[in-house]
Amino acid sequence: MRFPIFLAAFTIVCNYVCAQRISTADSIEIVNKIADWNNGWKIKDYKLTTKWYSDASEFTNAFGHSRIGKLQIEEFMKEVFHLPFVMAGDSKVARQKLIPLNNNIVLVITAVERTGQKTPNERDLGIRQTTHHRIFKKENEWLIAAHLISDARDTQTNKH
Numbered sequence: 484m485r486f487p488i489f490l491a492a493f494t495i496v497c498n499y500v501c502a503q504r505i506s507t508a509d510s511i512e513i514v515n516k517i518a519d520w521n522n523g524w525k526i527k528d529y530k531l532t533t534k535w536y537s538d539a540s541e542f543t544n545a546f547g548h549s550r551i552g553k554l555q556i557e558e559f560m561k562e563v564f565h566l567p568f569v570m571a572g573d574s575k576v577a578r579q580k581l582i583p584l585n586n587n588i589v590l591v592i593t594a595v596e597r598t599g600q601k602t603p604n605e606r607d608l609g610i611r612q613t614t615h616h617r618i619f620k621k622e623n624e625w626l627i628a629a630h631l632i633s634d635a636r637d638t639q640t641n642k643h
Contacts, residue, residue, distance in 0.1 A: 505583045513581060513589060513625050517617070521595075524574055529560040537626040545613055545634035572599030577612075587621045588628075 505513075516535040523532030536542070536553040543549040544563075550556045563569055577594040584590055597611040612635040620628040 505581070505586070505589060509589075509621070509625065510581055513591060513619050514579070516619075516625060516627070517579070517591060517593060517615075521574060521576065524570075527564055527570055529557065529564040533557040533560050535625075535627050536630070537620065537628055540627055541629045543631050545632045566603075568601035568603055568605060571601045572597050572608075572611075589619045589621075589625070591615075591617045591619060593617070 519534055520532045523529065523534075533553060533556050536556050538553050539551070540553055540556060541549070541551050542556045542559070548559065550559045574595050574597040577596050579591065579593045582590040582592070593615040595613045595615065597613065598609075600608045600611050602608060614633045614635065616629075616631045616633070617627050618629040619625045
């Protein structure tokens with residue numbers, strides 16, 4: 484009996500969310516800010532990766548390390564960027580989807596493939612697949628309000 488109610492509620496929410504729109508200019512601004520994150524990793528510039536977080540942002544990486552606030556996120560990324568095994572390799576966006584939740588909030592889901600990354604004992608991770616869920620909120624400009632990174636691994640082999 485609960486499933487039909489859930490299905491009806493889900494359909495209403497989906498129709499509402501799917502009906503939301505953001506302008507092309509806003510979409511470009513958001514995509515460019517995500518590109519700064521990606522370019523920061525490529526050129527090993529932690530300040531570029533953290534440039535578009537809001538002062539109250541919430542961040543959790545694929546290993547469960549969480550930080551709140553732009554300054555804490557920046558300090559954490561500075562530490563991460565000094566780990567040679569993490570910084571080895573190169574990333575590419577496999578796919579990306581912008582989902583407007585309302586005129587001022589957009590969920591962006593980005594699938595990333597990273598090759599050449601190592602473990603702390605210098606073993607190759609192969610192709611690492613992560614998914615980034617970012618909530619962008621617009622006040623004066625679009626800023627990242629929340630960022631969660633998940634790490635896709637084969638549960639049988641623990642490989643990416």
